[in-house]
Amino acid sequence: MNDVQLVEDELLREDKDGAVYLTLNRPDKFNTLSESLLASLQRELDNIASDPAVRCVVIAATGKGFCAGHDLRQMRAHPDHGYYQSLFRSCSGVMQGLVNLPVPVIARVQGMATAAGCQLVASCDLAIAARSATFGVSGINVGLFCSTPAVALSRNINAKRAFDMLVTADFIDADTALDWGLLSGVADDADLDATVAAKVAKILSKSPAAIRFGKAMFHRQRQMSLAEAYELAGEVMADNMMNADAQEGIDAFLEKRKPTWEQPGH
Structure with a gap:
């Protein structure tokens, strides 16, 4: 049974046979993590954590890209140290919420996942990407070291590779991300949804x-x-x-x- 809900304009939720699909819905902004989107994600993760009927979660996104990280325009509109502390604390709470959920979380990745978007991929238990997807932590290009994304990234791939990405802003392709441990699977672009669905079905078949x-x-x-x-x-x-x-x-x-x-x- 499917139950599709509009949680907020920026986040969609679909419940399907014990799996919850949370879809970032800011396609015109490459699904950057605004304050309101982070708040919506946190609320849904809190609800899921206390729901014994949920058995798997998929994090997906609309549009051409998975997530381009934080909303830089919104960040520059609030040049206040306390604001930035609160924003990064909120984002870190969402990332830890994914890890702390009692059920597996799968990232379904298309297009670009950069900075906090790459952090989002790294924070999920499993991650399956389209072969055309790319991954980077490119904050250094605008004078900002991706410190919080570094936490999740360095817990997925080895330290030298993670640090290289952080100081060069070089992107890696999906096959490299799989080889390095950031992903658990890669699918041809046309097969991405079917591959994710097969993984969800296998998890739902277990105790x-x-x-x-x-x-x-x-x-x-x-x-x-x-x-x-x-x-x-x-x-x-x-x-x-x-x-x-x-x-x-x-x-x-x-x-x-x-x-x-x-x-x-x-």
Whole structure:
């Protein structure tokens, strides 16, 4: 069942069989992250985080480009240090909100993703791009080092490659972004929607409970020492084993049948 909503003029939401599609809708401005768009994204992420029926999120965009970063015209209209602190805090909150969502988030990328737009791609759990897409952190061209995008970028690709992009503003193509670890998949332009839909369908076919256990553990353990990570992972696996889905899944495997997962929110 599809339920398409206009959250704000700048953001669209579609609910489809347990997946939520959030679409940036400023095509004439290459979907730059205005104050209002960031606020709308934050509200939707907060709503999704508390909704047990949501099982996957896709971040998409209208028009020729995915996202050109912050709205520079809006930023220059408010030459105030406190304003800039608040703006970047809001953007960082959205990026962390994507990581902290209990379900997988997929970026569907077409055209250009630059500066905070590249940060948005890097903040998603998975990212699938059209082969013609390009990626960069080009703030240095206007005298602004992309400091907040650097946080997410350097957690996806190695430090020397990330720093090179940050100080040169050189763009990379989709195949390079895949090779470097910024993307999880690349599709021919005509096949992008089908490729994203196939990935969503595969996630929706898995145990909702297991995926929620797994995403929370995956991101937490990356910040831990090896011993702490194994301690956490062991506790999460024990909790997961006590869940009905794990018991059903193992029984189904042993009995050579398809498992029936519990459906949250029903």
